[in-house]
Amino acid sequence: MVNIAVLGYGTVGSGVVEVIHTNHERINQRIGDELNVKYVLDLRDFPGDPIQEKLVHDFNVIVEDPDVQIVVEVMGGIEPAYTFVKRSLQAGKSVATSNKALVAKHGAELLSIARDKNINFLFEASVGGGIPIIRPLNSSLTADEIEEITGILNGTTNYMLSKMFYEGADYAEVLKEAQDKGYAERNPEADVEGYDACRKIAILSSLISGQQVDFEDIYTEGITNITKEDMMYAKEMGMTIKLLASSKRDNDHLHAIVAPALLHKEHPLYNVNDVFNAIFVHGNVLGDAMFYGSGAGKLPTASAVVADVVDEAKHLNRNIMTMWKNEKLELLPLDNTSKKFFVRIKGDAEAMKAHLESSFGPISIVKVDGLNGEFGFVTEEMTEGSYKEKSAEFPGIIHMIRIEE
Amino acid sequence: MVNIAVLGYGTVGSGVVEVIHTNHERINQRIGDELNVKYVLDLRDFPGDPIQEKLVHDFNVIVEDPDVQIVVEVMGGIEPAYTFVKRSLQAGKSVATSNKALVAKHGAELLSIARDKNINFLFEASVGGGIPIIRPLNSSLTADEIEEITGILNGTTNYMLSKMFYEGADYAEVLKEAQDKGYAERNPEADVEGYDACRKIAILSSLISGQQVDFEDIYTEGITNITKEDMMYAKEMGMTIKLLASSKRDNDHLHAIVAPALLHKEHPLYNVNDVFNAIFVHGNVLGDAMFYGSGAGKLPTASAVVADVVDEAKHLNRNIMTMWKNEKLELLPLDNTSKKFFVRIKGDAEAMKAHLESSFGPISIVKVDGLNGEFGFVTEEMTEGSYKEKSAEFPGIIHMIRIEE
Numbered sequence: 001m002v003n004i005a006v007l008g009y010g011t012v013g014s015g016v017v018e019v020i021h022t023n024h025e026r027i028n029q030r031i032g033d034e035l036n037v038k039y040v041l042d043l044r045d046f047p048g049d050p051i052q053e054k055l056v057h058d059f060n061v062i063v064e065d066p067d068v069q070i071v072v073e074v075m076g077g078i079e080p081a082y083t084f085v086k087r088s089l090q091a092g093k094s095v096a097t098s099n100k101a102l103v104a105k106h107g108a109e110l111l112s113i114a115r116d117k118n119i120n121f122l123f124e125a126s127v128g129g130g131i132p133i134i135r136p137l138n139s140s141l142t143a144d145e146i147e148e149i150t151g152i153l154n155g156t157t158n159y160m161l162s163k164m165f166y167e168g169a170d171y172a173e174v175l176k177e178a179q180d181k182g183y184a185e186r187n188p189e190a191d192v193e194g195y196d197a198c199r200k201i202a203i204l205s206s207l208i209s210g211q212q213v214d215f216e217d218i219y220t221e222g223i224t225n226i227t228k229e230d231m232m233y234a235k236e237m238g239m240t241i242k243l244l245a246s247s248k249r250d251n252d253h254l255h256a257i258v259a260p261a262l263l264h265k266e267h268p269l270y271n272v273n274d275v276f277n278a279i280f281v282h283g284n285v286l287g288d289a290m291f292y293g294s295g296a297g298k299l300p301t302a303s304a305v306v307a308d309v310v311d312e313a314k315h316l317n318r319n320i321m322t323m324w325k326n327e328k329l330e331l332l333p334l335d336n337t338s339k340k341f342f343v344r345i346k347g348d349a350e351a352m353k354a355h356l357e358s359s360f361g362p363i364s365i366v367k368v369d370g371l372n373g374e375f376g377f378v379t380e381e382m383t384e385g386s387y388k389e390k391s392a393e394f395p396g397i398i399h400m401i402r403i404e405e
Numbered sequence: 406m407v408n409i410a411v412l413g414y415g416t417v418g419s420g421v422v423e424v425i426h427t428n429h430e431r432i433n434q435r436i437g438d439e440l441n442v443k444y445v446l447d448l449r450d451f452p453g454d455p456i457q458e459k460l461v462h463d464f465n466v467i468v469e470d471p472d473v474q475i476v477v478e479v480m481g482g483i484e485p486a487y488t489f490v491k492r493s494l495q496a497g498k499s500v501a502t503s504n505k506a507l508v509a510k511h512g513a514e515l516l517s518i519a520r521d522k523n524i525n526f527l528f529e530a531s532v533g534g535g536i537p538i539i540r541p542l543n544s545s546l547t548a549d550e551i552e553e554i555t556g557i558l559n560g561t562t563n564y565m566l567s568k569m570f571y572e573g574a575d576y577a578e579v580l581k582e583a584q585d586k587g588y589a590e591r592n593p594e595a596d597v598e599g600y601d602a603c604r605k606i607a608i609l610s611s612l613i614s615g616q617q618v619d620f621e622d623i624y625t626e627g628i629t630n631i632t633k634e635d636m637m638y639a640k641e642m643g644m645t646i647k648l649l650a651s652s653k654r655d656n657d658h659l660h661a662i663v664a665p666a667l668l669h670k671e672h673p674l675y676n677v678n679d680v681f682n683a684i685f686v687h688g689n690v691l692g693d694a695m696f697y698g699s700g701a702g703k704l705p706t707a708s709a710v711v712a713d714v715v716d717e718a719k720h721l722n723r724n725i726m727t728m729w730k731n732e733k734l735e736l737l738p739l740d741n742t743s744k745k746f747f748v749r750i751k752g753d754a755e756a757m758k759a760h761l762e763s764s765f766g767p768i769s770i771v772k773v774d775g776l777n778g779e780f781g782f783v784t785e786e787m788t789e790g791s792y793k794e795k796s797a798e799f800p801g802i803i804h805m806i807r808i809e810e
Binding site: 030136140142145285290292294309310 | 727
C-alpha cells in the first residue's frame with residue numbers, strides 16, 4: 001500500500017480525493033499497488049463528509065508518520081505551504097503540488113532537496129492545470145533546444161478577453177460577469193494584473209533554461225487597460241487580443257514578458273477561447289507544437305496532481321526529473337527585444353502621418369468606423385527601447401499593444 | 406559513452422543523425438553521457454557524406470557488437486524491420502522506432518520482449534510525428550480513464566482537405582498539388598484511403614485500453630469520395646470536413662473508426678489545417694485536451710525518435726513504459742455506434758421531405774446555391790445499423806458523411 005496525505009481540503013484538495021476515489025481501480029493498476037489517502041490536513045472540520053475520519057489539524061502527525069510516503073500540497077500560498085513541503089521532503093516523503101507561487105519562488109531549493117533524498121518534487125498542475133506540459137518539456141522534448149514558449153496561461157483573463165472579442169462587451173462588464181460565474185475572485189488582481197501568468201511563465205522559463213528565473217524580473221502587464229475600442233481595432237486588422245506569457249531564447253539568454261498582445265488568425269493560439277489554456281512551444285528541430293486544455297478547475301487540476309502522485313508512487317526511491325538548478329538566470333532587458341507595435345493616438349491620420357513616420361519610420365494606418373478623433377497605426381519591427389523613446393514625443397498616444405508574429 | 410546504430414539512412418534516418426549532431430551538447434547534458442552514432446545501416450553507399458565511414462551493409466555487425474546499446478529503426482515497412490528489431494531486443498539492445506506499421510502489427514510482442522529483458526521499446530514518432538502523445542498518454546494522463554481519443558493523424562490528407570475547404574479546389578487537383586509538393590506519394594493509397602491513420606489509431610487504441618487492437622478490425626474510409634460539392638455543403642452548415650481517426654470508450658470496450666467527418670467550428674480540431682496533425686483526448690476527470698504539431702517531416706519526426714533515444718539512454722537497464730499486453734481487444738461493431746448523419750440525395754427537398762422523415766425521423770434540410778437537382782439533410786442521432794437499413798430505401802443517395810459532435 002502507498003499512503004498519501006493531502007494538505008488542504010479546498011477545491012483542488014477535495015478534487016484529488018474525488019479523482020483517487022473515482023478512478024481507484026485504474027490508478028492502482030498503473031501503480032501496481034494500492035493508493036490510500038491516509039490523512040487530510042485542514043484547519044476546518046467536515047462533519048458528515050467521509051473525509052472527516054482522516055482529517056487531522058496538526059501537520060506533525062503527517063510528517064512524523066513513517067507510513068506516509070507521498071504528500072500532496074494543495075493549500076496554495078507561500079506559508080505555511082513552503083515549511084510543510086520542505087519538512088516533508090526532508091523527512092523523505094515525495095511531494096506533488098499545484099502551487100505555482102511556491103514553485104516559482106522556491107522550486108530550485110525544493111528540487112535540490114528531493115534530488116539529495118532520492119525522492120521527487122513534482123508540480124505538473126502548477127502550470128496549465130490539467131494540461132500536461134511540465135512532463136512533456138522534461139521528458140518528451142529532450143532532443144530539442146526550446147527556442148520559444150508562449151502561453152495563454154490564465155483562464156479568467158482569457159474568458160474575459162473572449163467575451164470582449166465576441167460580444168463587444170467592455171472590461172468592467174465582463175469582469176463582473178466572470179466574478180458572478182466564479183471564474184474571477186472578488187479581488188481579481190492576481191488574474192487581471194497578470195501576476196498568475198507571470199509565476200507560470202517563470203516556472204516554464206526555469207524549466208527550459210535549467211536555471212532559476214525569478215518572477216520578479218519578468219515585465220508584467222495585465223489586461224486592465226484593454227478596452228472595447230482596442231478590440232474594435234483588433235477586429236479591423238483581422239486579429240484578436242490575448243494575454244500572452246512568453247519566454248524566447250536569444251543565444252544563451254531568455255527574454256520573458258507577460259502582456260496583452262495582438263495575434264493574427266493564423267497563430268495557433270488565436271482560437272483558444274473562454275477559460276481554456278494553451279501553450280505553444282517552438283523547438284529548433286521539432287518546429288511548432290501546442291498543448292491545449294482546461295487550465296484550471298477542480299477535476300482537471302486534480303487530474304494533473306494525481307498523475308504526479310502516480311509517478312511518485314512508481315518511483316518511491318528514485319529521482320526522475322531533471323528540472324532546474326539554483327543558479328539564477330539573468331533575463332535580457334525588455335528594451336532590447338524587437339517587435340511591431342500597434343498604437344492608438346488622438347488626432348487626424350492624414351494630418352499626422354508624416355510626422356509619425358519621421359519618428360517611427362513607415363507605419364500603416366488603421367481606422368475603425370465610429371471611433372472619431374483618434375486612429376491607430378502599426379509600426380515596422382523595432383526595439384522596445386526605441387519605441388519608448390519615440391513614443392515620448394507624442395503625448396496624444398492613448399494605448400500601445402504589442403503584436404505577436 | 407552510449408553507442409547507437411541507425412537502421413536506414415532515408416529521410417528520417419538522416420534527420421536523426423542531423424538532430425544528434427545539431428543538438429549534441431544539450432542532448433549529452435540531458436543524458437549525462439555522450440551519445441555516439443556508431444553505425445548506420447543502409448544498402449546504399451553515400452560517398453562524400455561524413456556518414457560513409459559509419460556505414461555498414463550487414464545488420465549482423467550491429468547486433469553482434471556488444472558496444473551498441475540502442476538501435477534506431479527508421480526503415481519503415483514490416484520486413485526486414487521486424488526481424489531486425491526483434492533480434493536487437495533479444496540481444497539486449499533498446500529500440501526506438503518511427504515505424505507505425507511495425508508497432509501496430511507487432512507492438513505487443515516487441516514490448517513484451519523489452520519487458521523481459523528489462524530494456525525499452527519506444528515509438529513516440531510512430532503517431533503524430535513530432536507531437537508528444539505516446540509518452541503523455543503513458544505517463545501524464547495516468548489519473549484518468551481515457552474516454553475518447555480523436556485525431557487528425559495524417560498530414561497529407563489534411564493538407565488536401567484544407568485546400569478543398571479554403572480554395573474550393575477539387576479532389577484530383579489537390580492530390581496532384583500534394584504530389585508535386587512532395588506531401589503525397591505517387592501511389593497515394595496509404596494516405597488517401599486512410600490506411601496510415603488506421604495504423605496510428607490502432608496504436609493509440611491499444612495504449613488507452615492496455616490490450617492489442619488489430620488495425621484490420623477498424624472500419625476505415627478514406628477521402629477519395631470527398632468532393633468540392635461536399636465542402637460546399639459543409640460551409641453552408643458552418644462546418645468543415647476532416648479525416649478523423651477516433652477511438653471511443655463504451656464501458657470496457659472501444660469502438661474505433663477512420664472516416665471523413667463533419668466538424669463544427671467550436672470543435673478543437675476544426676482549426677487544424679495544412680499538414681499539421683492534432684490529437685484530441687477526453688479524460689473522465691481531465692476533460693478535454695489537445696496536442697498539436699507537425700505530424701510528419703524529417704526533423705519533427707527525428708526529434709521524437711531522438712527524444713526516445715534520450716529516454717532509453719537514461720534508462721539502459723530499466724523498463725520504463727507500461728504500454729499494452731498481447732491479449733486482443735474485440736472492438737464493438739460499428740453498427741451499434743450512434744451519431745448524426747449528413748446525407749446528399751438527388752431530387753427535390755420539398756417533395757421528398759415527408760417520405761424521408763417517415764423513414765429517418767426528423768431531418769433538417771440543407772441547400773447550397775448553384776447545386777441543382779440535389780439537396781442535403783441531417784438526421785437526428787441514430788445508430789449506424791439503423792442508418793444503413795433506412796438508407797437502402799433511397800437509391801438517390803449520393804453520399805453520406807458522419808457528423809462529429
